[in-house]
Amino acid sequence: MQWRNAPSKASEAKSSRHGMTLARLALVLALALPMGACSSFSNLFNKEEAVAPDEPPERLYNEGVFLLDRKQDYKEAAKKFSEVERQHPYSDWARKSLLMTAYANYEAKEYDESVSAARRYVTLHPGSPDAAYAQFLIGSAYYERIPDVTRDQGQTEKAIAALEEVSRKYPDSEYAQNAKRKIEMARDQLAGREMSIGRDELNHKRYAGAINRFKIVVTQYQTTRHVEEALLRLTESYMALGVVGEAQTAAAVLGHNFPDSRWYQDAYRLVKSGGFEPEENKGSWISKAFAKISPFAKKNS
Template sequence: MLKSLSSLSRLALAGLCLALVAGCSSTAGKVDPTAGWSAERLYSQARADMGSNNWSEARKHLEALEARYPFGVYAQQSLIDQAYINWKDEEPEQAKAAIDRFMQQYPNHPGTDYMLYLKGMITFTPPSAVLSNITRQDPSERDPKGLRESYEAFNELIKRYPDSRYTPDARKRAAWLVNTIAENEVHIAQYYYERGAYVAAANRAQTVVTDFEGAPIAEKALYLMMISYEKLALPELAADAKRVLDRNFPDSKYYQQGLHAPLNYWNPINWF
């Protein structure tokens, strides 16, 4: 009797072991169905996923490719595509991380110009910008950090790869960014002025005049300098700012309207 029970115990234990092995195999299959795939197969599947805008699946296959086959052409292309996928999937931090890894590992790669262009695009149109169509928020009123990062990337592309096919578009975007960053500086200067920080307002406005030569917003910056110096009882500096303003912007509109543009009542956002 005891011998029979011992035999049954051994059979039960063996069955349990087999069940655990089978369960582990099943779990492993669910976690990683691409086990054993070649670099070429992983990349091919990732491209197919990209073609159908299945960004999450494409990302998984490319990350697996980079982890398993860190050297070679497919690994290089994997980083390029990861940056693109994360940008399209509105994951800017992951996209920038992929670009930074690429630039560190392959500083002289032929695709560097594209990666610089993509780096500029990532912060040129952040996801939050979509709401500006509804709120009518001026891009210059947003946090300028992303705008500056975008400008720096485009500017590096322009300097390092003047003949790149991406450079003409980068030049247009960089010009827009210069104006937008200058406008942001004027917004800050006006903020200081309206709170009585006239020295800070004058200094900020002067930065726009000196660092962003030719930007249209320089007109408002000069006006801000003039009225800030008037508040500080510095007539000579105020007169200098007025002279430059009159020479560059005769009959400036700011003499009539002041710092605030007339309200557009046809804009629904102003109905509330």
């Protein structure tokens, strides 16, 4: 079958002759040019530059350490360590450099990059003695980005989850105690967020919404510094609603566990102003919540 617009025999012959002429020219040039010129001519057709040979891994690694330690140029150090992994991906130097990449990026405040490198380390080398530190770096990178209590606490929750992995998987590591301290501070931040919303609800006389927020603090964040104020605010909210029994219980539990608290003085006066005394109802959810954490109550009494 003959295609439409197919080239004529004359055109084909012309093209063939033209191709042969170019071929002869290329052959003549190749034979006539010296080796250096031939190389230059070849580069006209190959624009790619020659790939630099790989540098020794220990040299790259030591350069990274120098930048990190002496120059404190964390971003450039991270690049050096990344090069070790790129050029020598299956070497022991690559394993060491991956962890150093995570650390250098952490110091450079490049937290996403730090988390990414540390996660890869934990995934690729879960049995390494340094896996605990890599996991701790993940949690610390999230921890450093914890926002103030008026903003979304997604980073805080990620920090807690990552740091709890340190405590769970590596309880005997040197990072476990530090992880626990950071977890407590992060939980305090979450409690502060609930308190901030609860106070706003209380100020706008949305008492049910306020109680729900303070309840979260009392039931989930009892080991934080916000629990005392939460019990006072529960006393206020229940008194405003006329639910006197719960108000009395909140004040009594506050006084029993934190007798020297300034918040208890306010709660006591508030209940007394209504003609009542702080009195704990053992059947109240408030009483039951604190019964579960008696060691904490004793420690702070």
